[in-house]
Amino acid sequence: MPRITIEDLKKIKEEARQKMTLRSGDARARVVVHMSTCGIAAGAREVLDAFLRDAEARHLTDLLVTTSSCAGLCSREPMATVEIAGQAPVKYVDLDPAKAGRIVAEHILGGAVVREFALAAGSETAS
């Protein structure tokens, strides 16, 4: 990649920003597994693997499974955020691989939030 100028930076920003917002048509849903040291220690990697395995087993090519960092609520790790196009993202807590399977089945495919381990809807916003 060649060295960039400030103009290039703006272009990269526009392109990257479009990829970050989930619009219907692009993908059915996005799962973000929160992975930092403590989350991984609590089992986030196993949860991530479960989501990936499930997406593959069900041939969900339009499900994006990605990672991000700590969501701050350490006592409820592992956590994941599920975002379906056009809906407020939902944060799930205290996850394990079996619960990941249910989220894929019920929330992502069935459209019903799995209330037993959903913490809240919406996202943290900077002010």
Add this chain to the structure above:
Amino acid sequence: MAYRAHCLICTGTGCVAGGSFNLRKTLEAEIAKRGLDREIQVITTGCQGFCAEGPIMIVQPDGVFYCRVEERDVPAIVEEHLLKGRPVKKLLYTPPTEKAPIPALKDIPFFAKQKLIVLRNRGLIDPDRIEDYIAVDGYTALGKALTQMTPEGIVLEIKRSGLRGRGGGGFPAGIKWETCRHAGQVRGVAPVVICNADEGDPGAFMDRSIIESDPHSVVEGMIIAARGIGASEGFVYIRHEYPLARQRLQLALDHAREFGLLGKNILGAGMDFDIEIREGAGAFVCGESTALMASLEGKLGEPRAKYIHTVEHGYQDRPSNLNNVETYANVPLIILRGADWFASMGTGDVKENPWNGSSGTKVFSLVGKINNTGLIEVPMGISLREIIFDIGGGIPKGRKFKAVQTGGPSGGCLPEEKLDMAVDFDSLTEAGSMMGSGGMIVMDEQTCMVDVARYFIAFLTEESCGKCTPCREGLKTMLDVLTRIGDGKGRMEDLGLLEEMGAVMQDCCLCALGTSAPNPVLSTLQYFRHEYEAHIRDKKCPGGVCKELITYGIDPAKCDGCHACVRACSTAAIMGEVKKVHTLDVHKCIKCGACIEVCRRDAITRT
């Protein structure tokens, strides 16, 4: 042959009354019609125990739980779920208590009272992708600093924002930058920019989390600092116990270099700057600037006297600007939104003089005996009560709050009377604690304050470099006295001795590790003197922690004879038959507390 899925239909009395046998027939017929009968098996089961919502059907391996299933639902289940893999939403079970819509994040106190500046991108972006950071305005502040601001203007902006160092003492960053820039110009020596990521306070993990969440915010902050100060070389000194943070930071540096945001002629604006990672190998004293820089040079991490400041003569005798991770992570937004915006948050009016208050936010790791353990960011000036009881959700098991410890081993323990105090640099110092790097450890009635003081002094005794006598010998004496008190062999005069020793260390130690080391003892003596007295005079430990002063027992009114403690006890000190009240032989008991951890009825006593 193996089936790919199983439909389990409940045929308990309740569900049969609801028509589950007919349901089975219809389902099997529908499955056969669709040619799925070799893939999906229908099984009837015994009662699932959820008769009120019957007939019940469970689809495995998905684990999807359908209730009130009727024959007319069957085509939808087969078509949508079994064929297309989409569970039928209207048949999914919703517990009555959860009929209300799930709460919005902003209505949950843990999130509602936080204000995210440093952690603005946590959980949102992929820390391994520079494009994600750029998408959320990343490196825009750098562009502004390079094209629209002079180096002096950058330093002035930081000074007017009132940003004070987030790593310990709270020294205004702008003043430090100004001094460093000036020293470089006067001496004609290029300054260096150093980031302290050697987070050493036990119970604090803010810096690790910031780097793991948003490494580019730290990198961008350092580049802007370098521009303001006139540096072309930077270092991040990071704990080797943080492998994931180091890995993410290294990747961030590599990407920034690839994009031309580090290296020669940054953003085509003629600035040269690069950053190198150096690992620490575990030494608390390296939080002290002179020790950190010695360690950066590959030498022993011992501090020296600071009549010559590192900001003028630091790493390799060059002017060195040292800030911590959180401080640098604040910089990009201050440059982007301006000093006025930042100064409008927090306490005091800092625009004329950054020492006049505490602006912005602070990240804390809220840990210990608290329901919502976590990493939080709050505006300066919030009360301890809001942090502990609103954000933290209070103390587990309905126990009573006793103290909150802030500032790490250099800080102190604050009691209930101080809960309504505003959290900022100066109020905490005035109360006998300090901001430190942001560890906040909550303690309940089962914590012993003498034990806590002893814990910190033991920690510091191990971490003292031993170079100056008051620190080396003072800590050792304090540890001996505290151990004696905990063992029930203390004398009332010991309390005066601790205070005297503390005063000497505050006056005479070489570096801040030593001068602040007595704080945990002095603050507990100030607020919890009665606990020390109970240990000495009554030979009792009110928190039930100090082994020599407590005896284990079993409360016959609470014990239900579940035998869990008998299995946990490694010395066979607990006896009793199942379902009969157990007894404990104090002569065999080693007071390890394994029984308490497994007792579900709170029947083990410590008196």
Add this chain to the structure above:
Amino acid sequence: MHIDPAKVDAIIQRHGRKREHLIAMLLECQEEFTHLPEPVLQRVSEQVEVPLPSVLGIATFFRAFSLKPVGRYPAHICMGTACHVKGAPRLLEAFERELKILRGQTTDDLLFSINTVNCLGCCGLAPAVTVGKDVHGKLKQADVPRILKKYRPKEA
């Protein structure tokens, strides 16, 4: 234990023999050999041209270094403040009782060693312990035998 000087040299070379990288070199040597035996320190001293006592000084000053061999699965009991108030000292004793060694020691079969660490930064999982590279959190004393069993060779 056999020390291959070529391995030490490769590490030193990677760091350009720079004195400023002494700590990083020693950390990598320790990773390679599990501890810092004398021949390694000797070699580093010669190659980087730093007197042996200075190298030894660093190797004993920082907590991360060990001059003695450690177990294949070192158990590090976190002694952070959050872990302390949630019972870390009693957990340490449970490990000591179970392995019949004290803090700072290694079992005779070189499988385990016990040490404390100031803070793992996983305070949300207090009390926490690492065994080898795995973090185990929210531990009770009763969990200790089960955890250690995972690392013991399966009996034939």
